[in-house]
Amino acid sequence: xxxxxxxxxxxxxxxxxxxxGGSPSSLGEKVVCGCASGAIASLVxxxxxxIKVRMQAPGAGPDSPVSVVRSVMQEEGWRGLWRG
Numbered sequence: 001x002x003x004x005x006x007x008x009x010x011x012x013x014x015x016x017x018x019x020x021g022g023s024p025s026s027l028g029e030k031v032v033c034g035c036a037s038g039a040i041a042s043l044v045x046x047x048x049x050x051i052k053v054r055m056q057a058p059g060a061g062p063d064s065p066v067s068v069v070r071s072v073m074q075e076e077g078w079r080g081l082w083r084g
Contacts, residue, residue: 001045008037047081 012033016025025033051068072080 001041001049004045005038005041008040009034012037043082050081 013025013030016029016033017023047069050072051065054068054072055063055065069081076083
């Protein structure tokens with residue numbers, strides 16, 4: 001999560017600066033880029049973390065990541081991947 005969040009900040013800030021014609025980002029724009037990079041990282045990392053934790057739980061049952069996703073989808077729907 002942390003690596004993805006930090007890795008996305010620079011490109012988002014660069015896109016913002018290109019959109020503005022090359023002028024540097026203001027503090028507020030940097031804050032928005034930081035929030036956006038954290039949101040995108042959470043969107044990607046939380047389901048992956050859920051899958052990892054469920055596979056590591058003792059007596060969890062599902063053997064593969066695909067079976068964990070299927071199980072979550074059947075029991076909780078898409079939102080279950082982000083609930084935990």
